Amino acid sequence: MPLLIEPEMLATLLKDERLVVLDARFSLADAKQGRGMYNQGHIAGALYADLEEDLSGSIVPGVTGRHPLPGQKDWQATLRRWGIDKDSQVVVYDDGGHAMAARAWWLMRWAGISQCMILHGGMKAWQAGRYPVTTDISDVVESQSDFSTGHMPTVSAVDLLKEMKPEGKGLSRKLIDARAYERFRGEEETMDSLAGHIPGAVCHPFAENLDEDGRFLSADHLREIFTSLVGEDFRPVFYCGSGVTACHNIFAMELAGLSGATLYPGSWSEWITDPRHPVARGQ
Incomplete structure (x- = not known):
């Protein structure tokens, strides 16, 4: 199953x-x-997948990050509400940066749904190709399928602390941060209350997976980049600000x-959220 689908191919599959x-x-x-953009026009038959209402769980102040994973039962209910079953072919798109689409793709894989593709170039590419959009909202027949989570590997903060070398000097495996260099180095922080990065991490901003046209x-180019980042360790851990753009790097891998x-x-x-966790700044 390919991971990307071009607008011209999607246009032939909509029925x-x-x-x-x-x-x-x-x-x-x-x-x-x-x-609001969805309501103004979307691909025929598309359902809206809200990052905070559908693709994230409930925030617990002082405990979770900004976009925790949805609970297993909640995510299963969402998939059924969208009419998804184990035979569905899912295509997800965003405005063209692919970050939100990659989060949805990762969650599909997490639930064991392997037939999921990202629309290459997103809505921008669709509209650039002059393919039609609609404001109609399709009726959906809720599926009765059962799903399970855990089909994609994850780690917790506790896991990372256990793996961390003495004196908080990093992990025994590669840890890669998907945020911009300025946030990684702690020079500026626009989203969170504290600047810096997890000790031992290296930075690979997710936008560097794309060319100048946003594709x-x-x-081969991505393989060269990630092989250089992870070396012979193909068990890297990816993170970002809240667990969203890290999925972009996983998708690119x-x-x-x-x-x-x-x-x-x-x-x-x-x-x-835990002041006992070590923080690093700079390179």
Whole structure:
């Protein structure tokens, strides 16, 4: 099953009864913007997948990060509400940056749904190709399928602390931060209450998986990048600010043919809820 689908191919599949299309557009700066864009026009048959209402669980102040994973029962209920079953072919898109789409893709894989693709270039590419949009909202027949979570590896803060070398000098395996360099180094922090990164981490901003047109780099190019980052350790742990853009790096590794990456879902926003957790700044 390919990981990316081009607009011209998706346009030929929209009448397939097995197809479920999800619109995951979302702005961290304005939580209502994504749904507003969906209401103004979306791909025919697409259902709206809200980052905070559908693709995240409930925040517990002082305990969780900003976008914790949804609970198992809640996520199963969401999948059924969208009419998804084990035979569904899922396509997810966002505005073109692929970060929200990658979060949805990861959650599908987490639930054991292997037939999930991201629309390459997102809504921007769809509209650039002059493919039609609609404001109609399709009726959905709720599925009766059972799902289970845990099909993608994760680690907790407790796991990371157990693996951390003496004196908080990093982990026994590669830890990769998907945020911008300025946030990683602790020079600025626009989202969270404390700046810096988890000791021992290296930085690979998720945007560097894309070319200047916002399309994913070739598999060979991505393989070169991630092989350089992780070396011979193909059990890397990815994190970001809240567990969303880290999924972009995991997706890019899959595109490169490098499977097995682990997600720290709580990420930086969860890590800093405990003042006992070590923090590093600079390179």
